[in-house]
Amino acid sequence: MSDILCMYYSRTGNTKQTMEEIASALDAELVELTDGVDRSGWSGWMRSGLDAMRRTTLRNKPFQTERPLKDYRLVILGTPVWAGRCSSIARGFLKEHGKELHSAAYVLLRGSEDKNEEVYEQMDRYTPCGHCAAVSLRRDSVGYAFWQEEFLRQVRISMGWQEEQK
Numbered sequence: 001m002s003d004i005l006c007m008y009y010s011r012t013g014n015t016k017q018t019m020e021e022i023a024s025a026l027d028a029e030l031v032e033l034t035d036g037v038d039r040s041g042w043s044g045w046m047r048s049g050l051d052a053m054r055r056t057t058l059r060n061k062p063f064q065t066e067r068p069l070k071d072y073r074l075v076i077l078g079t080p081v082w083a084g085r086c087s088s089i090a091r092g093f094l095k096e097h098g099k100e101l102h103s104a105a106y107v108l109l110r111g112s113e114d115k116n117e118e119v120y121e122q123m124d125r126y127t128p129c130g131h132c133a134a135v136s137l138r139r140d141s142v143g144y145a146f147w148q149e150e151f152l153r154q155v156r157i158s159m160g161w162q163e164e165q166k
């Protein structure tokens with residue numbers, strides 16, 4: 001059983017692909033979140049943007065993990081950036097379960113040059129433990145592999161698997 005749980009929501013597959021890579025690199029469990037809403041097409045895009053702006057959340061569909069959330073040493077939450085915020089699905093997860101997390105890390109997938117790093121602090125409002133590592137990635141950007149590897153390094157250090165370079 002892994003000490004790390006990777007959870008994500010992905011509307012168009014970018015966050016899914018990245019979280020699959022991260023879970024594979026860390027040998028972590030991987031679980032997809034959904035609120036069951038059809039977010040495809042133009043109306044799905046609009047609804048997602050409005051949900052993010054209004055901070056509207058629905059109760060997410062039940063998900064299964066190998067052990068209770070509090071028993072993972074680290075939960076990594078992956079979400080697309082919507083209107084400068086995390087997705088309403090990630091927000092819904094944090095609202096419902098943020099207090100159960102022992103330690104958290106965030107992976108943002110974005111479409112613009114702007115890293116939207118203020119989203120980390122928005123997400124921390126729901127997690128008393130805060131975050132030990134975070135990264136904002138754009139899949140087609142030149143720095144993608146570099147920043148993903150840097151995130152993995154931060155995680156390995158926080159897990160005590162790798163020493164920090166002096």
Ligand SMILES: Cc1cc2nc3c(=O)[nH]c(=O)nc-3n(C[C@H](O)[C@H](O)[C@H](O)COP(=O)(O)O)c2cc1C
Nearest residue numbers: 010011012013014015049080081083084110111112
């Ligand atoms: C409603 C909506 C709002 C978005 N707002 C932003 C934004 O504010 N900043 C940004 O960089 N990307 C924004 N994006 C782009 C997504 O974050 C980006 O395409 C991401 O890679 C999608 O991930 P996914 O394929 O896992 O759904 C937005 C996308 C949607 C659907």
